Amino acid sequence: MSEVLSFPPLKMTNSEPAPSPLPLSVRHLAFESGNTPILKGIDLDLGTDALTVLMGPNGAGKSVFLRLLHGLLTPSFGQVLWAGSTPGRTVRKQQALVFQKPVLLRRSVQANLNFALGLRPVANRRQILERALEDAGLQHMAKRPARVLSGGEQQRLALARALILQPKVLMLDEPTANLDPATTLAIEHAIARARTRGVKVIMITHDPHQARRLAEDVVFLHDGKIAEHTPAAEFFENPQSHAAKAYLAGDILI
Numbered sequence: 001m002s003e004v005l006s007f008p009p010l011k012m013t014n015s016e017p018a019p020s021p022l023p024l025s026v027r028h029l030a031f032e033s034g035n036t037p038i039l040k041g042i043d044l045d046l047g048t049d050a051l052t053v054l055m056g057p058n059g060a061g062k063s064v065f066l067r068l069l070h071g072l073l074t075p076s077f078g079q080v081l082w083a084g085s086t087p088g089r090t091v092r093k094q095q096a097l098v099f100q101k102p103v104l105l106r107r108s109v110q111a112n113l114n115f116a117l118g119l120r121p122v123a124n125r126r127q128i129l130e131r132a133l134e135d136a137g138l139q140h141m142a143k144r145p146a147r148v149l150s151g152g153e154q155q156r157l158a159l160a161r162a163l164i165l166q167p168k169v170l171m172l173d174e175p176t177a178n179l180d181p182a183t184t185l186a187i188e189h190a191i192a193r194a195r196t197r198g199v200k201v202i203m204i205t206h207d208p209h210q211a212r213r214l215a216e217d218v219v220f221l222h223d224g225k226i227a228e229h230t231p232a233a234e235f236f237e238n239p240q241s242h243a244a245k246a247y248l249a250g251d252i253l254i
Helices: 062-070 109-117 125-135 151-163 181-196 208-214 232-237 242-248
Strands: 024-033 036-046 052-055 077-082 095-098 169-173 200-204 217-222 225-231
Touching: 024 062, 036 062, 036 077, 036 225, 052 062, 052 208, 062 095, 062 169, 062 200, 095 151, 109 125, 109 151, 125 151, 151 181, 169 181, 181 200, 181 208, 208 232, 217 232, 217 242, 225 232, 225 242
Parallel strands: 052 200, 052 217, 095 169, 169 200
Antiparallel strands: 024 036, 024 077, 217 225
16 A cells, blocks of 8 residues: 555535534633533634644543534533534534444445545545555455455445545544554555645544654643643643643553
């Protein structure tokens, strides 16, 4: 897979370009599950020019935060604003979210990709589909049920389906957790190529080595709050918060 998930430009039957959902502004964001606070008043601004990695210990609220950004969850308090708008249907059309455990339809590999292509009126559908299968290394599995693929193959399919419509924002929740090195490398290459097309990437990872390879800025969450938001080089070389220093040192954070 020398050119991972590098699709031909989409030819939309409606040529009117969709407005960018960026920048992202988060204001006083809070979320509770039952009576348990998960996020506790987050403020954050993200532009278009960086691959943002979300880091922090288990239970810090990273996955909940990503789902709030995408609009899968409703805040208990505060706002998520994409270019001034809440994450409604129009905004979500410009985004894609890939979970740690792939969520795939009970259909074939090809049918999963066709489903995504059916969400928009694409003129060059067959060309896009064939390139997606080839670049994901799944062309020989096109008719195979998605549920019988290996974990790495399923994640490659999930990422291919997310990228096939060339979203302007790609959100990833630990996309390489528990995957073999070859699959991890293929997915990192796919992310890098998406970045060359100007896709804004917001990604959760627990792997500091992966974060060092990919991140341009780091948002570090601890206890439902943002403890630090800095350029990646600064974060790894000179973290400012006690929580980030302890996390990078391998200490247990409670």
